[in-house]
């Protein structure tokens with residue numbers, strides 16, 4: 001790493017993970033542990049978008065809530081040409097992208113040129129991960145939007161109805177160095193997600209919504225100061241999932257996502273990701289008429305103000321769904337909530353919406369996943385999280 005990069009990175013490391021001293025970023029020597037990224041186990045079903053219609057996808061995968069990898073869905077994206085490391089390094093050289101959050105929930109940002117130097121030349125156990133959700137609101141960074149299209153399968157986007165400034169964060173552009181990743185979680189507000197990989201390889205483990213969180217979440221005892229890192233999960237929990245004593249009904253669905261593949265993660269499913277090499281990807285979360293009942297329940301609970309606006313808009317534009325809300329038992333158990341127990345802070349100013357009085361502005365995908373562990377007692381956890389009011 002260039003010495004100027006190192007200086008910037010040291011600052012960012014201290015802010016983004018204040019629980020780690022600078023010499024602790026490499027304490028486990030995972031850089032030398034090639035088993036973690038050498039895995040080839042891959043059981044997830046693939047479908048070919050060239051012979052699967054949108055209706056078929058919805059009936060066979062979205063409605064039953066079945067994870068799947070879709071091939072040839074994004075073959076025509078300009079991103080494959082535009083998002084090479086070399087071109088990104090030139091086009092966005094001095095643009096600052098989010099690589100973490102500080103203890104006050106403020107975005108920690110880094111210029112592209114420093115991040116790429118770091119991404120290619122670091123030996124951190126769990127490197128910083130560029131995870132940017134607000135690119136749509138920036139003069140220069142919003143050019144990224146021209147380089148991809150939301151695939152037809154996922155084109156229904158009900159949160160669009162509440163307006164761009166009110167809706168929860170929903171799209172993330174990501175560059176993940178080798179060994180970086182996302183700890184085990186469920187996506188926020190019952191939304192489902194698709195993740196399109198442009199380059200590199202991602203290792204995924206996915207578990208059904210009924211899997212008990214105690215089985216899946218590393219504790220502070222398992223991994224002091226590192227319990228929420230993706231790589232920690234693969235070190236600590238993954239081996240347990242392979243043991244004969246692991247309950248069959250909670251079997252791990254493993255996949256290696258290759259460039260050009262899109263993975264579909266239905267709402268409610270636990271998932272954890274490790275970048276096996278340098279990856280570039282884009283991911284979006286969505287509320288469609290299929291997952292609407294689950295999403296509605298959670299919106300009511302954690303974004304009460306937004307739910308009013310949402311209902312008002314639904315009445316005009318989707319009266320069928322507006323009527324459906326009257327039949328949804330919002331107190332009923334609709335499976336596990338989105339998991340935010342790694343969250344310790346509210347979303348960045350760019351991510352926060354006008355509904356700041358809502359219970360869980362913190363329930364953004366960004367804050368749900370990509371920040372420091374929160375090691376305090378349950379009481380402060382509940383107060384600070386404010387995302388699991390009915391837990």
Ligand SMILES: O=C(O)CCC(=O)C(=O)O
Nearest residue numbers: 181182187195273283365
């Ligand atoms: O790191 C990844 O690619 C997975 C991201 C993810 O699951 C999420 O943002 O919800």
Ligand SMILES: [Fe+2]
Nearest residue numbers: 186187193271
């Ligand atoms: Fe996720």
